[in-house]
Amino acid sequence: MPFEIMVQSLIYGIFVGSLYGLIAVGLSLVFGVMNYLNVAHGTLLMIGSYVSYWLFSVYGIDPFITIPLVMASLFLLGSLLYIGFFSSLAKFHSEVRIKNSLLVSFGLMLVLDNVAILLWSADERTITTSYSGMVFDFLDLRFPYVRLLGLCLASMTILALHLLLTKTYFGKAIRAASQDWEAASLMGIKVSRTYLVSFAISSALAGMSGALFCLSYAVTPVIGEAWSIKALIVVILAGLGRIGGVFFAGLLLGLVESVSVFFVGASYQEVVGLVIFVLVLMFRPQGLFTR
Amino acid sequence: MLEIDAIEVFYGDFQVLWGISLSIQQGEIVALIGSNGAGKSTLLKAVTGLLKPASGTIRFKGISLDKEPPHRIVALGVCMVPEGGRLFPEMSVIENLEIGAFIPQVRKFKDETLKWIYEIFPILKKRTKQIAGTLSGGERQMLALGRSLMSQPTLLLLDEVSLGIAPMMVKSIYETVKQINQSKQLTICIVEQNVQMALKTAQRGYVIETGRIVKHDKANLLLGSKQVKEAYLGLGSMQGDA
Amino acid sequence: MTAKLKNRLLLIGIVIAVLLILPMFIKTEYTINLLLLVFLYVSITQSWNILGGYAGQVNIGQSAFFGMGALVMRLLWISGLPAYLSLLAGGLSTLILAAVIGLPALRLKGAYFAIGTLALAVIMLITVGNIFPGVSFLPGKYLASYSLTPRYYLSLALMVLTTAVIYLIVNSRLGLGMIAIREDEEAAAATGINTFRYKVLALGVSAFFAGLAGGVYAYYQASYYYFTPFELIWAFEPLLIAFIGGTGTIIGPIIGAVCYVALRELFAITLGEASVIVFGCLFILVILFLPGGLIEAAGKVSKLLVRLRKGPHKI
Numbered sequence: 023m024p025f026e027i028m029v030q031s032l033i034y035g036i037f038v039g040s041l042y043g044l045i046a047v048g049l050s051l052v053f054g055v056m057n058y059l060n061v062a063h064g065t066l067l068m069i070g071s072y073v074s075y076w077l078f079s080v081y082g083i084d085p086f087i088t089i090p091l092v093m094a095s096l097f098l099l100g101s102l103l104y105i106g107f108f109s110s111l112a113k114f115h116s117e118v119r120i121k122n123s124l125l126v127s128f129g130l131m132l133v134l135d136n137v138a139i140l141l142w143s144a145d146e147r148t149i150t151t152s153y154s155g156m157v158f159d160f161l162d163l164r165f166p167y168v169r170l171l172g173l174c175l176a177s178m179t180i181l182a183l184h185l186l187l188t189k190t191y192f193g194k195a196i197r198a199a200s201q202d203w204e205a206a207s208l209m210g211i212k213v214s215r216t217y218l219v220s221f222a223i224s225s226a227l228a229g230m231s232g233a234l235f236c237l238s239y240a241v242t243p244v245i246g247e248a249w250s251i252k253a254l255i256v257v258i259l260a261g262l263g264r265i266g267g268v269f270f271a272g273l274l275l276g277l278v279e280s281v282s283v284f285f286v287g288a289s290y291q292e293v294v295g296l297v298i299f300v301l302v303l304m305f306r307p308q309g310l311f312t313r
Numbered sequence: 314m315l316e317i318d319a320i321e322v323f324y325g326d327f328q329v330l331w332g333i334s335l336s337i338q339q340g341e342i343v344a345l346i347g348s349n350g351a352g353k354s355t356l357l358k359a360v361t362g363l364l365k366p367a368s369g370t371i372r373f374k375g376i377s378l379d380k381e382p383p384h385r386i387v388a389l390g391v392c393m394v395p396e397g398g399r400l401f402p403e404m405s406v407i408e409n410l411e412i413g414a415f416i417p418q419v420r421k422f423k424d425e426t427l428k429w430i431y432e433i434f435p436i437l438k439k440r441t442k443q444i445a446g447t448l449s450g451g452e453r454q455m456l457a458l459g460r461s462l463m464s465q466p467t468l469l470l471l472d473e474v475s476l477g478i479a480p481m482m483v484k485s486i487y488e489t490v491k492q493i494n495q496s497k498q499l500t501i502c503i504v505e506q507n508v509q510m511a512l513k514t515a516q517r518g519y520v521i522e523t524g525r526i527v528k529h530d531k532a533n534l535l536l537g538s539k540q541v542k543e544a545y546l547g548l549g550s551m552q553g554d555a
Numbered sequence: 556m557t558a559k560l561k562n563r564l565l566l567i568g569i570v571i572a573v574l575l576i577l578p579m580f581i582k583t584e585y586t587i588n589l590l591l592l593v594f595l596y597v598s599i600t601q602s603w604n605i606l607g608g609y610a611g612q613v614n615i616g617q618s619a620f621f622g623m624g625a626l627v628m629r630l631l632w633i634s635g636l637p638a639y640l641s642l643l644a645g646g647l648s649t650l651i652l653a654a655v656i657g658l659p660a661l662r663l664k665g666a667y668f669a670i671g672t673l674a675l676a677v678i679m680l681i682t683v684g685n686i687f688p689g690v691s692f693l694p695g696k697y698l699a700s701y702s703l704t705p706r707y708y709l710s711l712a713l714m715v716l717t718t719a720v721i722y723l724i725v726n727s728r729l730g731l732g733m734i735a736i737r738e739d740e741e742a743a744a745a746t747g748i749n750t751f752r753y754k755v756l757a758l759g760v761s762a763f764f765a766g767l768a769g770g771v772y773a774y775y776q777a778s779y780y781y782f783t784p785f786e787l788i789w790a791f792e793p794l795l796i797a798f799i800g801g802t803g804t805i806i807g808p809i810i811g812a813v814c815y816v817a818l819r820e821l822f823a824i825t826l827g828e829a830s831v832i833v834f835g836c837l838f839i840l841v842i843l844f845l846p847g848g849l850i851e852a853a854g855k856v857s858k859l860l861v862r863l864r865k866g867p868h869k870i
Contacts, residue, residue, distance in 0.1 A: 053670075059669075059670065059673075107839060107843065110843055116665065117613055117665050117669065120613070120615075120669050120670070121613050121615070121669065121794065122842055124615060124669075124673075124791070124794075125791065125794060125795055125798065125838065125842045126838075126839050126842050126843065128791050128838070129835045129836070129837075129838030129839035129842070130835070130839065131835075132831055132832070132834065132835030132838065133831075133832050133835035133836060133839075136829075136831045136832045136835070137832060140828070140829075140832075191411075191415065191420065194404075194408060194411065194412055194415075195412070195415060197401070197403075197404065198401050198404065198412050201401045201402060201403055201404070202399055202401060202402075204363060204383075204395075204399070205395060205399035205400070205401065206401075206412075207362075207363075207382070207383040207384050207387075208361060208363075208383055208387065208392070208393055208395060208399070209384075209387065209412050209413055209415050209416075209460070209464065210384045210387035210388055210415045210416035210464060211384055211412075211415055212382075212384045213384070247787070251677050251681075254670070254673065254674060254677065255674065255677065258670060258671070258674050289685055289688075290685055292681055292685065293681065293682050293685050296677075296678045296681055296682060299674070299678065300656070300675070300678055303659070303660075303671060303674060303675075304659040
């Protein structure tokens, strides 16, 4: 039944979309708050994947259980990267920040990707657990446990982030700094610390994406660039603003890609998503989900 | 309370303030008047830490401010209502007010302070959930003032509060400012192009022209002086002298 | 003509003359190759410079135009059209691309224009990668008659042409308008400058020359993946080179390109595998510590020297 196949495909589209959404939220957090374009964001995903992989293959710890650990280590890494490479850009205004952060993060991507190749070789790695193949059957549709859990975790994390941004003082400080950093500092907000933590959170999100990615796909040291690009596309599709919108745009992209396989075939599925993206850029450049 | 001593401030290579000295005593309202571009806002930026003086000192209650970052200066009790209000446009009225109480020592009193702000600016209570970017000019200025008051400052700096606001509203805001000064003993520095309003509200005034203090006197005397009248109130020799 | 201008033209003339006769003396292909690359980088960076450095519209997707010029040139050339016509067609096709995707992009301001152009570059990369996934091989007869020397001259000619055109534009009313837009777009509009038209012109010139540069690349490379000239590195390199040399100057891209190629080669030769890593580190260091590029650094050094010579008194 082609209809069933299509629905199954849509379901997989949502699963992939949740990864798109998760990685995009991280990128949009940094871009929205401090106008830094971090092209190395996808590389952080890659590092997250490897951390998860090594914890599993060397110590045998279940990859879902190590997610908090992966996130914590990427949080730390992100903090160090921010302090070392991005903090000095804060004194510039928006356009210079974008240009410089783009170039700096590009340099970082070159360095980190190639260090990864030296350390871990270009071989593919993937995590296979005892339950990797297990599937939840519902109405003749298959929901792999691993992906289902991944979707749940991603959604919960986004929800938690949303609560952090709206209900806590620190989250409000982040939002204030993103709207007017000088005014924020006049309120007693230490903007440099706000930027640091935002960047670190963004890295932690990339880490989680990486951990989830490794369970379903093969990771190599060079996947970073493609994922940065994917994240960028989703961010622009959604527009800057609520992270819920960005996450949703990720799901949407995943859906669109999976549907278009039926119409244009697998090799062009990305192109359909991109065409839509161009149309959005032309007719609604502020994004689909902004006010 | 605030002692500024011979500061020189630059924007890059361009000098804006030349040897500015002034002082503000506790509990008083001091006006800083001058025309556009004279350097008034620059002076406030130097006090609040957004700009650093190249030389000279700024002391608040004896503590040196000129090396401190803005957020620490706020924690010391110096708060500025920036020019144009600089509200957080996508946050609501209440969120803007809450951010005003960000510094830890005032955060625990947030609810009480909020009650007080709503008393002096009832319109803010009415519009509490409204997004700041959609408020009218006068409401925005009130919110900006309220937001700064949330941090329970001991020195409040007002930067061009009257800009773009209807005269009736300006009068009302400055009356409120005077009330707050009296009821809370809050020291206030008013920076204004609206010389009338500033000198009527303040007790003392400094006149600043092209980056230098040119006159300093009691507010009512300044208001009556021929110089100020001619330069700032448009009352030239055609209209007669003081 | 002032004496200063005369001297400058003389200097430029000498340099160009030297570059012209160089292939007769240097027989090693390696050096000619390197110089060719330098000229190519100057061309693409100058093309970026007119929109990004002078008109102030920072564009991080120049690879879209570079790649387009390369693609069209290559396809036409391989199918039989003479190289120079294909090159021109490549440039013109880039103009069409600029009209289609660049014009709407110009509606975006500042930061959004920047990411918009990056996004468009990404689209071109992925789309071309999907439609033309394979390698572009040079047909046998072209390969047999392949000679580096004409390509060297072509690249040199393009560099001279691009630099000359930029120079003329910058010193004309058009250039003045562009700089005004860069400094303060609103103020420029208030003085009666049709900012949109100027930006469009800057975009057109920028795209055209980037397309020609792409065509030169397609003419020069024996075989490469069709999507290679669309890769993002071709968008970031002009940015970096303009950075190193100094944006908004005419000599900046030249200095930057020379430094960039020289350093890259140096690292590749001496460091082998680790070269990319060291290169990446250098990349980062330049941006963090030399925000104004070498020209600004040179300016600061000379100011410092003047101050030292004149002693402790204020100038």
